[in-house]
Amino acid sequence: MHKNTITFISKLNDTLQSFVNQCYELGVPEDFHIEGRTVSQLSYHPIPEHSLIVLSSSNILPAVQPYLPQEADVIIANRTINFMHIRKMLELPRGMKVLLVTDGKKRAIETIALLKDSGVDLQFYPYDPEGTYPEDIEVAITSGEAMHVPPHIDRVIDIGARVIDLSTWIEMYAHFDYESKDLRKLTARYVQSIVYITNDLSNEIQKANVLSKQLEAIVDRIEDAVIAIDEKDYLRNMNHKALEILHLQGRKIMDQRAESCLPLQFYQIICKMPFDNEEVMNWENQTFFFRKTNIRIEGNHFGYLVLFRRASEINKLEHDYRRKLLTKGLVAKYTFDHLTGTSSSFKKILAIAKKIAKSNSTILLLGESGTGKELLAQAIHNESARRWEPFVGANFAAISETLLESELFGYEEGAFTGARKGGHVGLFERAHNGTVFLDEIGDASGIIQNRLLRVLQEREIMKVGGNRVIPIDIRVIAATNRNLEQMVRDGEFRTDLFYRLNVLPLFIPPLRDRKEDIVLLISRFIKKICHELKRPLFTISREAQQQMLDYHWPGNIRELENAIEYLAHIAEDVVYPEHLFFKGKVYEYKEAEHTKRHELEIIYQSYGSKGFIDEIKLILTILKEANDAVGRNFIVRQMQALGYHITEQQLRYRLKILKQDHLLNVGRGRQGSALTKKGMDFLQLILKLQ
Numbered sequence: 001m002h003k004n005t006i007t008f009i010s011k012l013n014d015t016l017q018s019f020v021n022q023c024y025e026l027g028v029p030e031d032f033h034i035e036g037r038t039v040s041q042l043s044y045h046p047i048p049e050h051s052l053i054v055l056s057s058s059n060i061l062p063a064v065q066p067y068l069p070q071e072a073d074v075i076i077a078n079r080t081i082n083f084m085h086i087r088k089m090l091e092l093p094r095g096m097k098v099l100l101v102t103d104g105k106k107r108a109i110e111t112i113a114l115l116k117d118s119g120v121d122l123q124f125y126p127y128d129p130e131g132t133y134p135e136d137i138e139v140a141i142t143s144g145e146a147m148h149v150p151p152h153i154d155r156v157i158d159i160g161a162r163v164i165d166l167s168t169w170i171e172m173y174a175h176f177d178y179e180s181k182d183l184r185k186l187t188a189r190y191v192q193s194i195v196y197i198t199n200d201l202s203n204e205i206q207k208a209n210v211l212s213k214q215l216e217a218i219v220d221r222i223e224d225a226v227i228a229i230d231e232k233d234y235l236r237n238m239n240h241k242a243l244e245i246l247h248l249q250g251r252k253i254m255d256q257r258a259e260s261c262l263p264l265q266f267y268q269i270i271c272k273m274p275f276d277n278e279e280v281m282n283w284e285n286q287t288f289f290f291r292k293t294n295i296r297i298e299g300n301h302f303g304y305l306v307l308f309r310r311a312s313e314i315n316k317l318e319h320d321y322r323r324k325l326l327t328k329g330l331v332a333k334y335t336f337d338h339l340t341g342t343s344s345s346f347k348k349i350l351a352i353a354k355k356i357a358k359s360n361s362t363i364l365l366l367g368e369s370g371t372g373k374e375l376l377a378q379a380i381h382n383e384s385a386r387r388w389e390p391f392v393g394a395n396f397a398a399i400s401e402t403l404l405e406s407e408l409f410g411y412e413e414g415a416f417t418g419a420r421k422g423g424h425v426g427l428f429e430r431a432h433n434g435t436v437f438l439d440e441i442g443d444a445s446g447i448i449q450n451r452l453l454r455v456l457q458e459r460e461i462m463k464v465g466g467n468r469v470i471p472i473d474i475r476v477i478a479a480t481n482r483n484l485e486q487m488v489r490d491g492e493f494r495t496d497l498f499y500r501l502n503v504l505p506l507f508i509p510p511l512r513d514r515k516e517d518i519v520l521l522i523s524r525f526i527k528k529i530c531h532e533l534k535r536p537l538f539t540i541s542r543e544a545q546q547q548m549l550d551y552h553w554p555g556n557i558r559e560l561e562n563a564i565e566y567l568a569h570i571a572e573d574v575v576y577p578e579h580l581f582f583k584g585k586v587y588e589y590k591e592a593e594h595t596k597r598h599e600l601e602i603i604y605q606s607y608g609s610k611g612f613i614d615e616i617k618l619i620l621t622i623l624k625e626a627n628d629a630v631g632r633n634f635i636v637r638q639m640q641a642l643g644y645h646i647t648e649q650q651l652r653y654r655l656k657i658l659k660q661d662h663l664l665n666v667g668r669g670r671q672g673s674a675l676t677k678k679g680m681d682f683l684q685l686i687l688k689l690q
């Protein structure tokens with residue numbers, strides 16, 4: 001029989017194990033004999049006689065009682081946290097919500113009390129299998145009982161079973177009359193484990209200091225002014241920029257209440273501001289862009305961050321960026337404000353163009369040469385979300401085919417004789433994130449069409465002589481004055497490429513079909529050119545203006561602009577008919593037949609999509625056969641006789657559309673409607689296509 005036997009008893013084996021480990025760690029005297037029993041072992045593994053019995057908790061006393069030897073000495077252990085494991089908890093952010101899990105709520109509450117006494121600053125919730133706890137908890141802490149942690153919590157910190165505290169050890173030593181030197185050794189060892197963790201902590205604190213200095217340096221280098229305020233309204237960080245804007249340099253404000261150290265009006269602004277929204281605010285007569293964001297760490301809220309910057313600085317940045325693009329020739333100069341025109345057809349185009357500018361889809365601009373397709377493409381780019389990114393144009397009629405491929409896709413170094421060192425970045429690559437304008441697409445050769453199709457389908461390019469694909473993000477706007485549909489039919493243009501491009505087609509009517517715009521354009525160009533030439537403004541006589549309105553402008557707006565420039569050189573204050581170089585020329589409606597037909601086809605498609613075609617065909621046929629202007633009543637009656645029931649209101653709407661598209665003329669008052677030449681052509685097209 002050993003003289004100094006201690007028998008530890010607990011419910012769980014792990015707890016017994018941690019007690020035995022603690023004996024070795026503390027270096028108990030050699031004549032100590034350690035025994036261990038779980039409660040369930042007691043029935044077949046009795047407690048040795050004369051042993052000092054140490055119970056893990058008073059809870060197990062009733063279960064142990066029947067097995068206690070007579071006059072046994074029993075100590076109920078005071079238990080404490082194993083400090084070696086406390087570190088894991090200190091890594092969690094202060095005040096974070098955590099679930100404390102043991103085998104029952106009571107012990108969880110005890111452990112929480114212990115942890116709080118040890119200075120652990122977390123928001124603990126005791127786990128109760130039947131109870132509730134906040135749903136957003138993401139971390140569980142357990143003292144050796146990870147098996148009870150609810151399965152949806154992924155992060156579990158096991159701080160091990162609680163160990164026996166110093167007071168119980170002293171009580172055990174006293175029971176066996178150990179000398180004071182043994183006690184001193186015990187306390188020294190016990191305290192040492194706390195010293196280890198203190199050392200660890202001081203290292204951690206040093207590391208944290210370095211990190212915080214690094215963070216400060218980084219925050220200071222941010223161009224925005226930054227303020228971090230914690231959830232209790234204390235200022236935790238503020239960079240130089242913020243100090244400067246708020247005139248707070250040199251003041252000791254860190255870790256003070258934000259309300260008491262920030263200028264009151266400023267404080268009110270940031271309090272009222274919604275989260276995660278860019279806000280424009282005025283402060284001391286300057287405009288600022290503000291942004292306020294929550295600071296969340298592992299689902300817990302730790303205050304918020306305010307970032308702000310003077311609008312003028314942002315404008316400067318954007319300006320600099322644009323200037324950079326400009327020097328590379330990658331900027332779209334024109335916006336919708338540069339597009340002149342008041343005719344209803346032109347206004348309709350502008351309205352559609354503004355709408356489709358916002359989308360990312362490919363746009364196909366159709367129209368005769370000089371109608372403003374490139375101008376519109378630039379305006380669309382500048383109205384889109386890509387406006388700060390490059391706008392790159394390629395003209396398929398202007399570059400030779402041999403050059404075109406390397407211009408579009410770039411080439412690798414050594415791709416061919418004469419290839420530049422370092423290779424060449426192609427147009428598509430330069431346009432990355434921006435817009436590519438494919439002008440005169442109808443002039444692209446078969447080979448280029450194949451390559452283009454690939455780019456549009458795959459959104460990636462391969463350089464000439466290269467073997468690597470480069471992904472690109474571009475918006476495509478294509479333009480042509482040719483009839484692509486006819487070209488497809490004639491086998492000159494790839495069908496699949498046509499469908500890729502024809503996503504959002506937009507037809508710009510020739511100038512002769514929107515004469516209302518001519519006067520406005522004339523006055524705009526006069527101002528522009530006189531300003532450039534630094535000459536006084538001039539006017540156009542009524543007769544000359546009438547001739548200009550009657551002229552058919554085959555070169556469209558470009559021709560009109562050139563005409564005004566010419567006049568600015570030759571005319572004094574007033575332009576008379578004799579100044580006009582096209583005087584006497586007769587308007588012949590023989591401009592590109594294909595463009596005319598294409599326009600009619602687009603009208604056909606648009607009526608088709610509204611389901612009007614049959615009715616329109618009937619209306620046009622009635623008008624044609626009447627061979628004169630007829631009233632609405634007449635048309636309604638004729639249609640009814642042919643089995644079509646249409647109200648006068650419905651008819652009025654259809655006539656309005658036909659008039660807008662110049663397919664018929666509607667006379668004033670009771671004069672009725674009559675077919676135009678264009679209307680006649682359109683009827684023929686319907687008959688042909690049906």
Ligand SMILES: Nc1ncnc2c1ncn2[C@@H]1O[C@H](COP(=O)(O)OP(=O)(O)OP(=O)(O)O)[C@@H](O)[C@H]1O
Nearest residue numbers: 338339340341368369370371372373374375557558
């Ligand atoms: N609505 C408009 N308002 C003012 N100027 C315009 C307008 N449309 C075109 N212009 C001017 O007319 C000229 C021709 O325009 P643009 O080059 O865009 O035409 P385009 O249809 O692309 O011609 P092309 O098919 O020959 O390339 C340009 O100088 C442009 O500034």
